[in-house]
Amino acid sequence: MADSKERLASSLLELKKYQEQNNTGVVRGSSTLGRTHLQRLVENGWLEPVMKGWYIPSSPEDVGTTSVWYANYWNFIVEYCNSRYGDDWSLTAEESLTIHSGNMVVPTQIVIRSTKATNNVVELKYGHSLLEISTSPASEVAFDPIYGIRLYGIAEALMFSSPNYFKSDPVNARANLASLENSAQIIRLASVNGNSSRVGRIIGALKNIGRDNIADEVLKFMQRLGYDIRVEDPFDNIVKVSASQSPYVSRIRLLWEKMRGQILSMNLNLSRIDLKDKDSVLRSMETNYVKDAYHSLSIEGYRVTESLIERVRSGAWNPDAEDTDRRNALAARGYYQAFMRLQKSMATCLEGDKFDLESELNEWHYELFDPCVQAGIISPADLIGYRTMQVYIKGSKHTPLPVNAVNSSIGALCEMIEEEKDGFIKAVLGHFFFVYIHPYMDGNGRTARFLMNMLLCSSGYSWIVVPVERRNEYMQSL
Template identity: 50%
Template sequence: MATVNERLAESLRVLKKYQEKNDYSVIHSKDTLGTTHTNRLLGNGYLQPIIKGWYMSSLPGNEGDTTVWYTSYWHFIAAYANNRFGNDWSLSAEQSLAFYSGNYVVPKQVVIRASKAGNNIIQLKYSDTLLDVTATLPRQIVKESQFGLNVYSMAEALLYCSPQYFITNRIEAQTCLESLRDASEIIALASDKGNSTRAARIVGALNAIGRTDQADKIMQMMKRLGYDLRPENPFEEGKDFASVILQRSPYSIRIQLMWEKMRKQIIELTPPSIINVDIEKVLANMDANYVKDSYHSLSIEGYRVTDELIERVRSGEWDPKDVKQDSDSRNALAARGYYQAFQSVRESVKSILQNKGKAGDIVAEQLQNWHFELFEPCVQAAIIPASDLVGYRKHQVYIRGSKHTPLNPDAIVDAMQTFYTLLSQEENVLVRSILGHFFFVYIHPYMDGNGRTARFIMNAMLVTGDYSWTIIPIEKRDEYMSALEMASIKGDIIPFAEFIYSLIGNIV
């Protein structure tokens, strides 16, 4: 007779086979894996219920961790809607525009439009809800590539979204308008259904952001078709629009628009006092702060390190080949990597100060080296291959406890090029420091080490701009993460900027 562990292992093999075949972790009905296997996996924490008859993969001990839910959320929405409505459904025009703009934040309520819907509100995990509404479908249903969701085409979503969307979701709306390559589909949709009012709204929006060529094209063609458009600006009156400096992907456009909005928020705040120190004092201040900075930065990421371990790493009394307890220790490898990266950052700071070079340019050039040094000890210990440290991540990542979904791997190169450009062009040191940190973790270009690297970016900008090296203490981790979440989800950078300002110059 099979042991308890053997039976559990068999159930896990069944789950693994299902996941490999379906490429996602959402399961419908106990019949999919078999009732016995499903119950066993539920009982041992390898599955969690979503709603009746629907389950998601998990790990024991993750009960109550929202990360499992946010990781599975859009996969569940697609699977659930396909199961109920076949292909005859779509998300709302507003949610479609969010996706086109690169915003995959999990909403408190998602709306599914379907001709056979029941106008029901379904309670999901953590107070999230799903509303299915009886409604006509868009003329063209587009299959979203990352999760297989049915969405509007961008042009039809712009036409049919609520007028209020241009005010409440200005960045998403402008990102999509900037990404619209040609207005022909707008014209075709508007003329087919006689939607002159909606077309006039799009003309007003295009004029507002400076895309007068496409606005004129719509006006002229609609006039030839017999429509007298009266353009109206759907955006909030009196608001300035950032000019998009780089026409890359929608993700690139979105980051540029967010940067411009957030820099204005930061500049309006009262800045902390500067210290005006020379190069030797800057480097001495970095050296003096190394132990405390290493302890707090690593602790924020969940590593358990001691001052003694950090000092041993700095003094050279560390060798993964000779000291077995260290080569087996995730904490020791992280501490050694932090030391090596810190020295690399120090050299970059020295270069900026000696050569009076632009901080943004040098950080952009050296950042890959910093990240490599963070994990070089893991390469030496044969824990990860060196190839893992080349380039950016190739898989999707999620942030524990956050509703923010970092960019998909295909979007990272464009996003990082835009990030480097913005960092290099930014003249305000506090904007560079705060947005350099924020946008790096927002993009999350690596599989690991993003938080530590972001804090290096922030401090490299601060110390080369007459401010002190600033330590984010582990005791303030919750406040730190909450402020980052507010910026990521709500687009409000003020709590994060005020949090950093409160720490500048403080001794931990």
């Protein structure tokens, strides 16, 4: 007779088969797995109920936390809506623009348009809800590339967004306007729908961000069709935005400018160090190494001591120790190697030599995990370039950018760092947006703190150690 472990293994195997056959982890009803398997998986923490008859994949250590819900939120929304409305649904125009711009933060309430809706609120987990509105969805559906969310296309979403949207969410609105390829996308919709006020608003919005050529083409064409167009700028202020095929890049650039102003308004009076004494700057880095390594690794969940860090630095470490100690030792050794590489990067920067920031970021990241390569735990190929899979941040409503947006976004971030004149701003925002993009499968936090401190020290500010005791506050601020 099978014991409890074997029975659980059998249920997990059934769940695995279901996920592979249906390309989703969301489970609907007991008939999909069978009542016995379903109950066993829920009782052991491998499935978590969302609402009656609906479950999402979990793990025993995450039971009762928001992490599982945030990681599965969009998958659940798509599966639930496809099951209930079929092909007759989409998000609203405004929410579509939010997704198109790369803002995948889990909303408190999601609004669904469908002719099959009944104008009700569906309560979900942790205070979230779904509001279904009985109305027509997008006429030409665009699909989110990660989850398959049914959206308005960018041009249609801009056309049918409420006038207030441009004031309430100007960053996302401008990011999407900047991603329009040409005037044809707007003209095609405008000529069919023929709403003069909507067209005038889009023309005014395009002029606001500096895309006068597209705006003028739309205006001339609509006037040719006999429409009386009154141009209206829907924004509160003028912000020029460079045209970009990637709304993700546009959004990051717009957020940089917005946050830059917020930092400047704080009027911080920060002490500076003398950059002429380059050796002193490098010695200061060396002095901070043990303390920095301890706190940075502890923030990431490693159990390290200052003694272990010193042994690793001196070479008196044992990579073949017990599993737990080995993991900590490999992480500490990787941190040391990356720190040494960072010192070389800093020396190059202080000398004023040519410096390729994106290349250096990849070098620091490689060194973090080189001991794992040497130990045969991972392949060198795993560390080449940026991630090739979607990642999630435990406990965060933010979903990092999709794989196809990482390269262009990191490139743009490095350009912004180079263009920024204020050293403190480039350090703070460089750290923030690096984590926002999350370009690697692992090691993003450590690399981001290396980036922050290199930018601080190379601009005449002191090295900052983020204490593990303030981890929650630090994570919340990100």
